[in-house]
Amino acid sequence: MNFNIPATSKLRDKTFTFGVATASFQIEGSSAADGRCESIWDRFCATPGKVLHGDNGEPACDHYRRLEQDLDLIESLGVDAYRFSIAWPRIEPSPGVWNEAGFAFYERLVDGLIARGIKPFATLYHWDLPQYLEDQGGWINRETAYKFAVYADKVSARLGNRVASYATFNEPWCSAFLGYRFGIHAPGLKSDRLGFQAAHHLLLAHGLALPAMRANAPKAQHGIVLNMTPSYANSDSPEDQLAAEFADAENTHTYLQPLLQGRYPTLVFAQHPDWAPIQLAEDLAIMAAPIDFLGINYYTRGVIEKSDSGDYQTVPQADAKTDIGWSIYPAGLTDLLVDLNARYSNLPPVFITENGAADNTELVAGAVHDTMRTDYYNQHLNAVHQAIEAGVDIQGYFAWSLMDNFEWAYGYSQRFGIVHVDYQTQVRTIKTSGKSWQQFLADR
Numbered sequence: 001m002n003f004n005i006p007a008t009s010k011l012r013d014k015t016f017t018f019g020v021a022t023a024s025f026q027i028e029g030s031s032a033a034d035g036r037c038e039s040i041w042d043r044f045c046a047t048p049g050k051v052l053h054g055d056n057g058e059p060a061c062d063h064y065r066r067l068e069q070d071l072d073l074i075e076s077l078g079v080d081a082y083r084f085s086i087a088w089p090r091i092e093p094s095p096g097v098w099n100e101a102g103f104a105f106y107e108r109l110v111d112g113l114i115a116r117g118i119k120p121f122a123t124l125y126h127w128d129l130p131q132y133l134e135d136q137g138g139w140i141n142r143e144t145a146y147k148f149a150v151y152a153d154k155v156s157a158r159l160g161n162r163v164a165s166y167a168t169f170n171e172p173w174c175s176a177f178l179g180y181r182f183g184i185h186a187p188g189l190k191s192d193r194l195g196f197q198a199a200h201h202l203l204l205a206h207g208l209a210l211p212a213m214r215a216n217a218p219k220a221q222h223g224i225v226l227n228m229t230p231s232y233a234n235s236d237s238p239e240d241q242l243a244a245e246f247a248d249a250e251n252t253h254t255y256l257q258p259l260l261q262g263r264y265p266t267l268v269f270a271q272h273p274d275w276a277p278i279q280l281a282e283d284l285a286i287m288a289a290p291i292d293f294l295g296i297n298y299y300t301r302g303v304i305e306k307s308d309s310g311d312y313q314t315v316p317q318a319d320a321k322t323d324i325g326w327s328i329y330p331a332g333l334t335d336l337l338v339d340l341n342a343r344y345s346n347l348p349p350v351f352i353t354e355n356g357a358a359d360n361t362e363l364v365a366g367a368v369h370d371t372m373r374t375d376y377y378n379q380h381l382n383a384v385h386q387a388i389e390a391g392v393d394i395q396g397y398f399a400w401s402l403m404d405n406f407e408w409a410y411g412y413s414q415r416f417g418i419v420h421v422d423y424q425t426q427v428r429t430i431k432t433s434g435k436s437w438q439q440f441l442a443d444r
Helices: 040-045 067-077 100-115 143-162 172-181 192-216 238-261 266-271 283-287 331-343 371-389 432-443
Strands: 017-021 081-085 119-125 165-170 221-227 231-233 293-297 302-305 350-354 394-400 419-421 428-430
Touching: 017 119, 017 350, 017 432, 067 100, 067 428, 067 432, 081 394, 100 119, 100 143, 119 143, 143 165, 143 192, 165 172, 165 192, 165 293, 165 350, 172 192, 172 221, 172 238, 192 221, 192 238, 192 283, 221 238, 221 350, 231 238, 238 266, 238 283, 238 302, 331 350, 331 371, 371 394, 371 432, 428 432
Parallel strands: 017 081, 017 394, 081 119, 119 165, 165 221, 221 293, 231 302, 293 350, 350 394
Antiparallel strands: 419 428
């Protein structure tokens, strides 16, 4: 099936960027190859009970050793761009030691994309912090923000303008809150205060890194990627309305408002002053350095009501769901984009940097007929079209993900790829959803 997008939609214009996305730890494997050091996810996976079935990042999709094959695969899809992340443990395997083999791998990746006419979109941090930095406090330690700025300088100096777009961070909410607040992701700490402190240092690191990145790659775009799950009140009651507002303030605007307005939303820390991070006077100004784009990752919505604790709780819905259990709600993407555009007068151009569905349809007779995922993409592309029609400046869309991979705490139990990966043989098979992408892109 092909995607049913209006013939006059901007999405059918070749100036709109379409791509596929991955992340280093989820696909590369080769965790001990060529000098790479241990990451917090290597340690987390090795800790019993943290990852489903005791899964880990080996061999994942064996992408490190199968780079050329995978570049050909990306080219075969007909996409304009490929969004990937760079593994800090490959680049700086011990403090101040810069690994030539690590740089060389990503140079081959970038040059291979360019040779195939595909724009490289690089993310400098997608959760895989070197373990030696976590041993010194990780993102709770302010010094890590300065270490990141040096790392970003080194990478952007090496890759320069060959990379079309640099994102400092992918989903700092996940790094801070899932990693340090809720204990679901590496490094597995559980503290509200530490979660917000980690968030502050991640945003500070973003701001500290930008000047050198711009100097090293003046022709590239520079920005950040945030994940957003818009909150809908479960009722018209003032209590539920305020609870939904609080949820959005805590999970979205705690990250976006410092970047665009140089301040935190007042609602969260007024209600929980003990959560407020320790900061220096200049921090918010550093965070608010101008960005060329905002990446938004969207998967689902949350329906919210006031909880007994006085904050909020999520109310399960009867919506259709993906195989990971997330509600399918494409209108939430339109609502989110339109709301952000109304709230922030300086909202930069937007890229939908991740959108996709866990659809665990199995490979049968050499084919994967993942109709739920294909429908999901069709619905959400139309949601993006509607946001553009409403005046939001959206310049690109990346499907998550290129291929099935290691899905963090879920291990290998969830498949998000438009390409099926047999983890035993490493054979790649383009699914029905991937063929729909091929057809849609060829028809533009």
